[in-house]
Each structure stands twice: as structure tokens, then as C-alpha cells.
Amino acid sequence: MKTIMDEKKVVKAPRPEETKKEFNTVYSIENFNLWYGKDQALKDIKFDIPEKQVTAIIGPSGCGKSTFIKALNRMVEMVPIVRMSGDINYRGKNIFENKYKVEDLRTKVGMVFQKPNPFPKSIYENVVYGPKIHGIKNKKILDEIVEKSLKGAALWEEVKDRLNENAYGLSGGQQQRLCIARCLAIEPDVILMDEPTSALDPISTLKVEELVQELKKEFSIIIVTHNMQQAARISDKTAFFLNGEVVEYSDTNQLFSNPSDKRTEDYITGRFG
Numbered sequence: 001m002k003t004i005m006d007e008k009k010v011v012k013a014p015r016p017e018e019t020k021k022e023f024n025t026v027y028s029i030e031n032f033n034l035w036y037g038k039d040q041a042l043k044d045i046k047f048d049i050p051e052k053q054v055t056a057i058i059g060p061s062g063c064g065k066s067t068f069i070k071a072l073n074r075m076v077e078m079v080p081i082v083r084m085s086g087d088i089n090y091r092g093k094n095i096f097e098n099k100y101k102v103e104d105l106r107t108k109v110g111m112v113f114q115k116p117n118p119f120p121k122s123i124y125e126n127v128v129y130g131p132k133i134h135g136i137k138n139k140k141i142l143d144e145i146v147e148k149s150l151k152g153a154a155l156w157e158e159v160k161d162r163l164n165e166n167a168y169g170l171s172g173g174q175q176q177r178l179c180i181a182r183c184l185a186i187e188p189d190v191i192l193m194d195e196p197t198s199a200l201d202p203i204s205t206l207k208v209e210e211l212v213q214e215l216k217k218e219f220s221i222i223i224v225t226h227n228m229q230q231a232a233r234i235s236d237k238t239a240f241f242l243n244g245e246v247v248e249y250s251d252t253n254q255l256f257s258n259p260s261d262k263r264t265e266d267y268i269t270g271r272f273g
């Protein structure tokens with residue numbers, strides 16, 4: 001026999017949070033605002049970032065792309081005049097809560113920057129830097145980490161016979177893949193990439209783009225890029241930022257082939273930016 005509660009269950013409309021999600025979420029951003037002093041750089045950002053996919057952040061210069069990606073690992077807090085409101089939840093926890101340790105976040109969320117920034121040390125020492133900080137001293141384990149990370153960054157074959165040489169002797173593209181290997185060595189969950197190919201030649205760019213496709217099998221990747229063709233080639237989701245707001249966020253194919261906002265259309269067709 002049906003009870004009143006059963007009846008209620010039947011007629012109850014699903015609340016938004018109960019509707020089925022098309023992906024598992026790694027970051028959930030809720031009403032996030034950020035100011036540099038009096039100037040607001042990010043306005044009411046709210047969207048979910050999927051796990052094990054590539055999410056591209058695009059938009060014209062100064063729209064807040066770097067600020068946003070640096071908020072995801074709390075690097076932006078290093079700027080003293082920054083103020084923020086709203087939540088950024090990583091794996092369900094608000095990263096700005098007092099008890100959230102920034103070191104814990106950084107072991108889960110690695111970052112690759114625009115300009116390759118290896119340390120002035122050997123290739124080997126660059127890769128083991130993070131694991132050593134985390135207390136790994138065993139040479140055999142460190143050797144394994146080096147091989148696995150360099151293979152993961154598609155650099156092993158090129159450097160396996162010169163691991164003790166200085167990283168500055170590598171080409172720009174190799175240095176960027178070394179920085180990716182350094183990031184992989186801490187076994188992150190998420191990799192943030194801030195314009196990782198803008199300082200690279202076309203062949204090195206292609207290598208990094210291919211690598212991103214491989215890495216998304218294991219990691220969730222969030223990439224800032226100026227290059228719309230790159231976003232279209234390598235990402236699954238794209239967020240279009242303009243003046244600190246997310247104008248549109250959707251599947252990359254959808255955003256580039258059938259944008260829902262006129263401003264997105266104007267941007268992707270080159271009318272501004």
C-alpha cells in the first residue's frame with residue numbers, strides 16, 4: 001500500500017543538485033569574486049570542472065584567466081591586496097576554509113607556467129625535488145619516480161642518458177616537458193597549465209598538446225590559452241571569460257560551433273580580442 005510519503009516521492013520534482021550529472025566534478029566554483037584592491041577581477045564565477053577531462057579557459061587579455069587559475073591552487077593569495085568571496089570546492093571541500101592546509105592542496109594540484117621554469121639543477125634533481133620535500137630518500141624509489149615521470153611527460157627517450165646534466169641545457173620545449181615531469185612526480189590529481197605553449201615553437205607546441213591528450217587519461221587538466229585553435233583541438237570543455245565573468249561554459253564542440261551568447265560568437269570569430 002502506498003503511503004503519503006511514497007506519493008510525495010512520486011510527485012516531487014528533482015532539485016537541481018539531484019539531477020544526474022554528466023561528469024564527476026573535481027572543482028565546483030560557487031559565486032566566486034576576487035578583487036585586487038578596489039578593482040574586481042573575477043565576478044560571480046560559478047561552474048563545475050570535470051575530472052579526467054581537459055577544461056580550457058579562453059578570453060581576451062586581462063579578462064581574468066590567470067587570476068582564476070591561480071585561485072584554484074590559492075597562489076593568488078600571494079598578492080597582498082587580493083580579497084575574495086564565495087567558494088572554490090576541490091573534491092567537495094572549500095579550499096578557503098581556515099583548516100584547509102595549502103600544502104595539502106598543492107600536493108594534489110600541480111601547476112605548469114607560461115615560461116618553462118626548471119631549477120638550475122640536473123634533470124634528475126628537478127624531477128625528484130617534490131618527492132624529496134615529501135620525505136622520499138630511497139634512491140631506488142627516486143630512480144623509479146624519475147623514469148615514470150619523464151616517461152609520463154614524453155621526455156624519457158630524449159634525456160635518459162643525460163639525467164645528471166643541467167636542465168638549462170635542454171631546449172625550451174624539453175624544459176617545458178621537464179616542468180610537466182616535475183609536476184607528475186608528486187602524483188597530482190589536477191594539473192593547472194597557464195599558457196604552457198605560448199613560449200614554444202610549433203613542433204614543441206604539438207608535442208605538449210599530444211601530451212595533454214595522454215595525460216587526461218589519468219589527470220584532470222585545466223589550461224589557460226590565448227589560442228582558440230588550441231582550445232578547440234585539445235579541450236573537452238571551454239569556459240569563455242570576459243571582463244572577469246564567465247560568459248559561456250559548455251562542451252568545446254558546442255561552444256565553437258554553436259555558441260549560445262553573441263559575445264562568445266564575436267570573440268571566436270575574431271571580432272574582438
Ligand SMILES: Nc1ncnc2c1ncn2[C@@H]1O[C@H](COP(=O)(O)OP(=O)(O)OP(=O)(O)O)[C@@H](O)[C@H]1O
Nearest residue numbers: 036041059060061062063064065066067068079226
Ligand atoms: N598582481 C596584480 N595586482 C593588481 N592587479 C592585477 C594583478 N594581476 C592581475 N591584475 C589585474 O586583474 C585583471 C585580470 O588579469 P589576469 O592576468 O588574470 O588576466 P588574463 O586574462 O590572464 O590576461 P592575459 O591574457 O593578458 O594574461 C587585469 O585587469 C589585471 O590588470
